[in-house]
Amino acid sequence: MAKKTSKTEALSLNPNELKDFLKHIITNNRYLQDNGKSPVSTEVVGESGIGKTSSIIQLADELGLNFVKLNLAQIEEIGDLVGFPIRQFEMELDGDKMWVDEHAFDEYRKLGYKSTSKNRMSYCPPEWISGKTNGGVLLLDDWNRADVRFIQAVMELIDRQQYISWKLPKDWHIILTANPDNGDYLVNSIDTAQKTRFISANLKFDLNTWGKWAEENGLDGRCINFLLMHPELVTKEINARSIVMFFNSISSIKSFENELPLIQMIGEGSVGQEFASLFTMFINNKLDKMISPQNIFEQDEKYVMTTLKGLVGKDKNYRADIASTLGTRITNYLGVYAKTNKIEKPIIDRLSKIVIEGVFATDICYQMVKSIYNENSSKFSLLMLNKDLVKYIVK
Numbered sequence: 001m002a003k004k005t006s007k008t009e010a011l012s013l014n015p016n017e018l019k020d021f022l023k024h025i026i027t028n029n030r031y032l033q034d035n036g037k038s039p040v041s042t043e044v045v046g047e048s049g050i051g052k053t054s055s056i057i058q059l060a061d062e063l064g065l066n067f068v069k070l071n072l073a074q075i076e077e078i079g080d081l082v083g084f085p086i087r088q089f090e091m092e093l094d095g096d097k098m099w100v101d102e103h104a105f106d107e108y109r110k111l112g113y114k115s116t117s118k119n120r121m122s123y124c125p126p127e128w129i130s131g132k133t134n135g136g137v138l139l140l141d142d143w144n145r146a147d148v149r150f151i152q153a154v155m156e157l158i159d160r161q162q163y164i165s166w167k168l169p170k171d172w173h174i175i176l177t178a179n180p181d182n183g184d185y186l187v188n189s190i191d192t193a194q195k196t197r198f199i200s201a202n203l204k205f206d207l208n209t210w211g212k213w214a215e216e217n218g219l220d221g222r223c224i225n226f227l228l229m230h231p232e233l234v235t236k237e238i239n240a241r242s243i244v245m246f247f248n249s250i251s252s253i254k255s256f257e258n259e260l261p262l263i264q265m266i267g268e269g270s271v272g273q274e275f276a277s278l279f280t281m282f283i284n285n286k287l288d289k290m291i292s293p294q295n296i297f298e299q300d301e302k303y304v305m306t307t308l309k310g311l312v313g314k315d316k317n318y319r320a321d322i323a324s325t326l327g328t329r330i331t332n333y334l335g336v337y338a339k340t341n342k343i344e345k346p347i348i349d350r351l352s353k354i355v356i357e358g359v360f361a362t363d364i365c366y367q368m369v370k371s372i373y374n375e376n377s378s379k380f381s382l383l384m385l386n387k388d389l390v391k392y393i394v395k
Contacts, residue, residue: 014206015055015213018044021201022059026173033170041158041174043143046203048185049241051213052177055203056139065173066136068128072146072154082153082163083123090118122165135171144178144187151188158197174198184236205240207231208328214244215332222256222288223247226279228325229287233278238271246270256283290326293333297350304350308359320361327364330354331371338379348382348389356388366392 013021022042029039046052053069060067075081088099091113099122100108109115143154153163154176161168168174176198179185207228214224227233227243234240249266253259260280267276282288291299291307312323334347351372355365369392373380383389 011201012204013201014204015051015209016206018055018201018203019059019062022056022175023063025199026063026065029173030171038160039173041176041198043176043178043198043200044203045178045180045200047205047236047239048179049239050203050205051210051240052203053139053141056137056175056177060137063135065171066132066134067139068132068136069139069141070128071141072150073142075146075150078149078153079126080128081126081150082157083126083166085121086124088120088122088165090116090120092116123163125166129166129168133169136169136173138168138172138174140174140176142178143176144181144190145185146188148188151190151194155194155197205234207234210240211328212332212335215329216336219244220247220251221292221329222290223251224329225287225290225325226282228328229282229321230278233271233275238275242271243275246275256288257286260284287322290322293326293329296326296330296354297333297347301350301353305353305357305359308354309357312359314358318361323360323364327360327368331368331375334372334380335375338376343379343382345382348380348386351383352386352388355392366395369393370395 011021025040025042032039044052044056057067057069070081072081079085087102089102089105090097091100091105091108092098092115093111093113097116098113099120100113101122101124105115140154143151146154156163157168158174161172161174179187180202181187181189211224211228214227234243246267249270250256250259250263253263256263260283263283264276264280267273267279290311291304296304296308308326311319312326313319330351334343334351337343351369354360355369360368369383369389373383373393383393
């Protein structure tokens with residue numbers, strides 16, 4: 001559930017909630033534009049490396065929209081954002097008047113147009129919007145880290161989706177990303193007059209959402225297991241981006257235990273000594289060798305069940321952390337697998353076996369089965385035919 005807020009606080013959402021929120025804003029913007037009203041812009045605030053930009057890129061891709069990203073903190077020329085100034089002259093032919101750019105003035109005179117003696121300064125549309133007519137998302141990244149000139153120009157764009165003489169095409173939506181103005185980042189404070197021109201939402205780190213993303217993007221399973229068991233290691237200083245960078249930097253190592261000094265060195269250079277030491281401890285305890293979710297469903301049943309029971313334990317030796325991690329991995333793996341594969345009876349039977357034999361505690365089984373079904377009920381319709389699993393769905 002989204003965090004409840006007062007009127008002075010921004011909405012706090014995880015990545016999935018954020019995408020649903022932005023999808024509504026985009027749908028509603030289309031309604032507003034169809035009725036001659038200006039669309040609403042949104043601001044996504046979050047710590048560095050939490051996934052603000054990647055969430056918005058995924059959203060644009062899911063909606064089939066053009067995507068333009070401008071990092072305002074890295075742009076030096078204001079013209080790269082709003083276009084460059086150009087002088088225009090008013091010209092007339094047979095009573096019809098039009099504004100002509102100065103470089104085309106002579107060509108129009110040859111066509112018979114005459115100057116009315118009026119001129120003005122205008123702006124050429126910027127290069128990033130050139131040729132783009134269909135709907136799109138304009139992401140103004142790190143906008144509160146930009147020079148004040150850019151912030152003022154952004155306000156002009158947000159107000160009417162145009163800048164002096166050019167405008168965004170219909171069905172374009174402006175999204176801003178920003179770091180918190182809490183003293184931890186070098187940002188420009190935004191006053192009330194500016195804040196009231198857009199809707200703000202805070203993006204928060206969510207372990208379950210990250211776990212699904214990691215599974216879908218093929219992150220090293222050994223590393224996924226580690227973070228699922230140690231979510232407390234995600235902090236402002238050690239964010240999800242730096243953690244994924246560390247994981248990717250060691251993913252080619254087949255045997256972690258044979259390369260502990262190297263892994264420790266890479267870890268200290270990317271995520272710090274404490275994180276790296278806990279990771280090497282994870283390896284020393286052989287937790288990097290936990291059975292993968294793919295093998296849980298593909299290998300011999302007796303081997304799988306023996307392995308799972310050995311890992312999770314029972315009674316006083318029950319490892320709730322390992323059980324929870326494996327339950328999450330199974331859920332996410334089947335969700336990804338179902339996107340491109342048919343779910344057949346052997347998979348349902350293996351899942352049923354794990355539940356019946358009480359490998360995991362009841363609460364984990366309930367969460368696992370219900371989440372798998374809710375994620376893709378049409379693909380997992382066979383769950384409803386299994387008497388041992390259906391009770392976890394309808395409970």
